[in-house]
Each structure stands twice: as structure tokens, then as C-alpha cells.
Amino acid sequence: MREITYADALNEALREEMERDPRIVLLGEDIGEYGGVFKVTRGLLDTFGPDRVRDTPISETGFIGAAIGMAMTGMRPVVEVMWVDFTLVAIDQILNQAAKLRYMSGGQARVPLVIRTQQGGGRGNGAQHSQSLEVLFAHIPGLKVVLPATPRDAKGLLKFALRQDDPTVFLEHKMLYFTRGEVPDEEYVIPFGQAEVVVPGSDITIVSWSRSLLRAVEAAQALRDDGIAAEVIDLRTLVPLDMETIYRSVRKTNRLVVVHEAHRSFGPGAEIAARVQEELFTELDAPVTRIATPDIPIPYSRAVEAAILPSTQTIIEAVRSTLARV
């Protein structure tokens, strides 16, 4: 199978869906001629023109709000927010408006809006350009939250996002754009709410998503050499959350490690751990372990940043200590 980058996979998804559906319109900063700061929209202006690929002023509240109005009136806007940190200047439009308009209107409104943005650390971008904010969006009812880890999933999930009608926060990872992976030539979509067992195993379950998923897979490969069969699950979407795949795995392995780049406290790992103990309390052989970014802003120093983000080594150590507990 051909291998392409995560950025090119996203570009293909947008291109194919825009060809299929004339209602799809892109809005964002520097997405036209410049092609986006991570080049995800490269070439789309030439194909689809400035009406459908709109460079906006630096006005996240304005263009996300406008995209909501467009979504309610027959268009399918895809907004690119250059860094997830910038969603915070427009948080009213995302959390108070997009997430709630359907509910507040008693089901009258449809808001088929996709907000594409990128998050995560690893580039030395400092505290206002490196956050992982999935929990912020997942906490507010009404938003789908998507976090692809591979080029194949990035394409399939984005194509699915553009064929469903709920507002969606599509969180790419800045360190994944230039990673390569197999992407089918033929048409496919990946529905939300379907976690994938990416490495099968029977000794312990590791649940992750986005860039941390790659570290979890590396950890599982290293552990295999020591005779430990870790099962790695990529959640792919936090909302909807596929707990069944996690439960099925933990019933088999009886041990769970959750790995994410979001901060540890009140993070997604806490929610997953809580649900697993509610559902499978008697089947757990050890407490659920969380590997996460500690509760500090992301530091600028790349040496220090690398040390505080989840790494292959920290996952390996967590697996060993979870297996050692009885």
C-alpha cells in the first residue's frame, strides 16, 4: 500500500469531500495561497477558488461564529484554527454556541461544523502553543471530539466528520503532520466511536490516542521482547467514547494503563479509570495507571519538554510497575 504523510492524508480528505459536496467551505488564517501553516490546505485554493477556500482575518470568534451561522443555513464549513490555543479566544462560540444550539432549540438547529486545529507539545513552542485541550471540548455536551494518530485514520475520520451533522472538534497533532503511513487508494471513511485494537495482547491493556498512541505502540514492541504482551487500543475519538472495546480488553488482561498528553489532573485518563472501576471493579488485578503530562504549563526548553511529555520509556516503566502490583 502507498505511504503518505498525515498532512497529505488530511489534504486528500478535504479535496475528495469538497469535490463530492459543494456545500463544504474552508475558512481560516493563511489557508489559501499559503496553504496553511502545516500545509494541510495546500493547493485547495487553486482547485476550489477563493469562495470555498477563504482566508480570514485573525478573528477566531468572528469566523467560528460565522461558520456556525453558515452551518445552520445549509453549508458545511470547515474552520482551521491555526493552533488549539487560539480556540480559547473563541471559546464562547465553541462551547456556548456550537455545542448548545441544537439542544437549546429543542432539536431544530443542525450545526454541521468541523473545527480543525492542531495541538500538543514537542516543538519547543512554549506554553501558549503546545497545549492538549481535548478534555475541554469533551467535557461540554454537544461536541464530537476526534484525535487521529495515523495518516489512514486522519483521512478516514475527517471524511466521516464531513458526512455527519454534529459540530466536531478535530484535533490534529503538530508532531504528526510529517509522519508517514499506509493510506488506501480506494474510498473509505472511519466512523466515530470505534476504537481500534492496534496491537493485540493479553497481559495488559494500554489505551491512548493521537501522538501518545505511537509511543504506546513502541512501548508494546519493546515489552514484547521481554515476553510481555501488551494490547494497545487507539481510542480515535473521545466523543463518542468507545468504552466497550476497552472493557473487552480489560476483561482479558485485567490491567490498564491510560496514556495521554493532556494534563494529568481531571484529564481523560481519570474519566476512563473511573468508568473501568465502575464496570470492572472485581476484574482489575491492579489500580489503573495514568501516564500524562504533569500539571504544569508546557515549558519552552526542548530538553525539559521532552522529559515531561509521555515517552516510550515512561510507558514501559508504567507497564512494568502495573504488572508488578497485586
Next chain:
Amino acid sequence: MSSETRAERLMDFYRRMLQLRRFEERSIELYQQGLMGGSLHVGIGQEAVAVGVCAALRPDDYMTNTYRGRPQFLAKGADPGRTMAELLGRRDGYCRGKGGPMHVTAVELGCLGANAIVGAGVPIAVGAALSAKMQGSDRVAVTFFGEGATNQGAWHEAMNLAAVWQAPVVLVLENNQYAEMTPIRRTVRIERLADRATAYGIPAVIVDGMDVEAVHAAAVVAVARARSGGGPTLIEAQTYRFKGHMIGDSEVYRTREEVTEWMARDPLRLSRQKLIELGVAEDALDRAEREVERWIEEAVAFALASPEPTVESAFEDVWVSPSS
């Protein structure tokens, strides 16, 4: 326009303004009886703005507005019974009891939502206008907001986008002089808020918001400009909020004299006087009042008869498709 035609049209405006006034007054009574939750923000005194603007719209035009939004919602064509049922949180309300007074919405009437966040509906209306333009339709969008919104970032960003995109949107600034409990003169250093539109390259006009014919005339021009591809217009309607920010507001921030002075220019009173000057018989005006009385009582009866929503319904309408 002949004086007869003018009288007919003004009579129609008068009847509509009466409806909005009586709707708000009855809402206050029901609120004070404990039949509504939360806070109630009424637009008594501002009826000429809602009626004058909405009379210039087509049924398929879009609208966003605010928590003080029932007057515009009714003027855009909403059914009073279903609107009042929504205020009471009942099953037959437009939003099935999930929205309440601050969020009246009727998508099929182009009413995309009354907003509890000051300024937030303005970019949404600009987006709806852009949709219309991209779809090759001649629909326009109108957005109502208060003078307080012009101090918010969302408003400024939306103004700039409306101008950059030449969006077919009419921006209606209802300057009722008070941003919640603070007089506007204490929070801005310019005399004319409409001047802010100039900074964005948007034409602006200031009208007497108590004169329904003046508001309507300005709206006709603005809507025609938007519909014909001429882009956005800001209309600043100078008006006054006869009641407090919300029912129960102590109103310590203004004098009784100031309120009385503005109430002398009550848009209903001004229209009534003008109708009499135009030769309309008092009888006809009294008859209109009786008709509106029946209209509101039917609406209230419908709302009161509507059942409470089921608890299970609270879990509906979050998603179009919950599991995928």
C-alpha cells in the same frame, strides 16, 4: 404614498406593536406568578424597532437576536402561543421547553436563535448572510443587539467580516441607553455609536427608535442594499428600555424623571397620535386593542394548557447522531 395607504400601514404597525407590548406585559404577570424560571428581560418601549425592521423583511430572511428577543421573534412571524409555551417551559414551546425566554428559536421562520451571550449572535448572522450569498439566493440576514454589544470583541470581529465579505446583513443596534445596569455614556468616549461602523467601512444611519415609520424607512433602504449585493448596513435605533434590565431590577442607576421623559415618547402613543392625525377613528384603534387582547389571551391559554416536558426529553436533542 397616499395618506390612506400610509394610515393603513401605520395601523398595521400599531397593531403589531400592541401585540408585542401585551405579550411582554402578560409575560411579566406570568413570571411574577412564578410560572417561569430564571430571569425575564422585556423589551417594553422598544417595539418600534422590532416592528419597523421586521416589516421590511421577507419570511425567508434570517434573524439572530438576544435574550430581550421576544418582540423581534414575534415580529418575524412566530406564533404567540408556542412562544409563550416556551417561556413557560412547556412541551409545545418552540424549543420544547429547552430554551426558555432567552433562547426563542424558530429555524423554519429564519429565527436562528435568541442568544444569552451579548454580541454572540452577530457573527452567526454574518455567517447566515454569507450562506445566502454563496448559495446565490437574495435572502438577507438581520441581527439585533444592544449598545452594550458594541463594546464586545465578537461584535467588532463580526462587523469587520461583514464588511470584508460584503455580507447581505443588516446590523440593528438597539441603543436603549443601558448596558445591563450601566449607562452607555459611562462606558464609551464617543457620542455616536454608529460611528463605529465607519471604522469598518460599513454605512450607518441613526434613526429615532420610537418612530416606527422612521425605523421602517431605514430598514427598507438597508434591506434593499443587502438584497441587491450592496453589503451590510448598520442602523442605530435610539430607544429606551421602559423596564429594568430584568424584572426585579432595582433601577437605582436612573431617575424616575428620565424614565417619564422617555415614556412621553412611547412608540405606541406616538403612533396612535399620528393615526388620529391621519384621520383614523378612535373606534378603530379601540377595536384593535380589543383584538390584541383576544390574541394574547388565546396565546396564554394555549401555553398554560401545554404539558410540562417529560424528564426523558432532557436527554434528547443533544446530538443528531449520538453514537457515531
